[in-house]
Amino acid sequence: MTSITWTNEYITPTYSRIEIALEKGNGYYVFDEEGNRYLDFTAGIGVNSLGYQHKEWLSATQSQLNLLQHTSNLFYTNPGAQLAQKLCTRTGMKHVLFVNSGAESNEVAIKVARKYGHQKDPNKHKILTLSNSFHGRTVTTLSATGQDVFHQYFDPFTEGFEFVQTNNLEDLRTKIDQSVCAIMIELVQGEGGVVPLDQTFVEAVVEVCEQNDCLLIIDEVQTGIGRTGKLFAYEHFGLKPDVVTSAKGLGNGLPIGAALLGEKVEHVLEPGDHGSTFGGNPVVAAGANVVLDTMTDNFLTQITENGDWLKEKLLALDGVESVSGLGLMIGVTFKSLSAKEVVAKAKEEGVLFLTAKEKVRLLPPLIIDEQAIDEAVNCIKNILKVEVGVS
Ligand SMILES: *Cc1c(COP(=O)(O)O)cnc(C)c1O
Numbered sequence: 449m450t451s452i453t454w455t456n457e458y459i460t461p462t463y464s465r466i467e468i469a470l471e472k473g474n475g476y477y478v479f480d481e482e483g484n485r486y487l488d489f490t491a492g493i494g495v496n497s498l499g500y501q502h503k504e505w506l507s508a509t510q511s512q513l514n515l516l517q518h519t520s521n522l523f524y525t526n527p528g529a530q531l532a533q534k535l536c537t538r539t540g541m542k543h544v545l546f547v548n549s550g551a552e553s554n555e556v557a558i559k560v561a562r563k564y565g566h567q568k569d570p571n572k573h574k575i576l577t578l579s580n581s582f583h584g585r586t587v588t589t590l591s592a593t594g595q596d597v598f599h600q601y602f603d604p605f606t607e608g609f610e611f612v613q614t615n616n617l618e619d620l621r622t623k624i625d626q627s628v629c630a631i632m633i634e635l636v637q638g639e640g641g642v643v644p645l646d647q648t649f650v651e652a653v654v655e656v657c658e659q660n661d662c663l664l665i666i667d668e669v670q671t672g673i674g675r676t677g678k679l680f681a682y683e684h685f686g687l688k689p690d691v692v693t694s695a696k697g698l699g700n701g702l703p704i705g706a707a708l709l710g711e712k713v714e715h716v717l718e719p720g721d722h723g724s725t726f727g728g729n730p731v732v733a734a735g736a737n738v739v740l741d742t743m744t745d746n747f748l749t750q751i752t753e754n755g756d757w758l759k760e761k762l763l764a765l766d767g768v769e770s771v772s773g774l775g776l777m778i779g780v781t782f783k784s785l786s787a788k789e790v791v792a793k794a795k796e797e798g799v800l801f802l803t804a805k806e807k808v809r810l811l812p813p814l815i816i817d818e819q820a821i822d823e824a825v826n827c828i829k830n831i832l833k834v835e836v837g838v839s
Pocket residue numbers: 548549550551552554582583584585634638639667668669670671695696
């Protein structure tokens with residue numbers, strides 16, 4: 449088993465991996481090197497939105513590979529232009545900047561916010577984020593992440609971030625002032641344990657942004673591109689953000705990040721202010737165009753219905769304590785089993801789940817159907833029956 453032994457021997461051990469070497473996928477199933485099949489409710493951490501071997505996506509990326517794999521951003525190419533046009537048309541945002549990951553898209557948002565603030569007043573550079581948030585692994589996005597465990601070893605961290613207690617209006621009002629150039633939030637905290645923000649808190653964030661001329665940045669790296677049943681989760685909250693960041697689900701597995709810039713900031717970045725060698729790569733963008741084209745109203749409605757149905761079935765199980773989330777971004781806690789225990793048992797049963805803090809996290813491909821939902825729910829039902837004797 450060279451995959452596992454060589455990974456452990458030669459790849460820096462920064463991940464706690466699951467003992468499976470995956471070889472191929474089809475639809476919502478993946479197969480390991482021994483040919484065992486697994487129902488995949490991880491989707492590469494909310495990335496493989498169209499599942500595996502999706503026909504149009506394969507055909508678009510393969511055709512582009514046959515034409516041209518990369519050009520740099522010194523030239524014009526069609527796939528990225530199309531993708532930017534689609535993203536702007538569907539959201540009302542004005543400009544897009546393509547990068548390669550979620551952290552990088554948040555770096556763009558942070559740079560836009562800092563320059564926006566700087567143009568008003570050199571001291572307007574503070575960015576408020578939330579406790580329990582997650583914004584990425586670069587030094588600056590770690591600095592923006594409101595969890596102490598991420599603020600070790602790599603100091604000095606980037607200055608100018610302050611954390612507001614999630615869903616705490618009073619704390620928000622205490623920390624806002626004219627030195628704040630932006631507030632950056634996830635609408636459903638993903639890594640933080642599938643925690644949706646309260647509507648009243650989100651409304652207060654919008655209000656203080658308006659009163660203090662600071663930008664509203666929505667980190668939609670995990671929640672975006674259909675995951676919650678809308679193209680972007682901010683639509684659930686009726687927001688008009690200044691910056692939206694996207695990554696995970698946008699490329700269906702090929703690396704891409706995007707920062708979408710609204711009216712207020714469309715002209716903030718100028719030539720030389722930012723760049724990326726690979727950003728907007730034509731093969732990745734050709735695939736992302738298919739992802740966006742797939743996100744029709746019908747498809748998004750299906751995601752909502754499947755998500756609601758999945759949540760309802762999970763809540764009906766005796767051993768389930770709570771179910772949170774929006775669309776197909778779902779967190780589950782159990783009365784007498786830990787998330788880790790459930791994930792380990794499910795793997796033995798041929799179903800792959802994620803964890804997020806104390807929750808089992810479900811991020812299936814967005815193409816799942818009744819059969820996949822039944823299979824996942826039955827798996828959990830069996831685990832509960834065997835382990836704690838409930839059904
Ligand atoms: C995953 C994630 C990121 C980081 O994305 P990478 O592609 O790993 O850099 C940032 N923000 C949120 C909300 C995420 O879920």
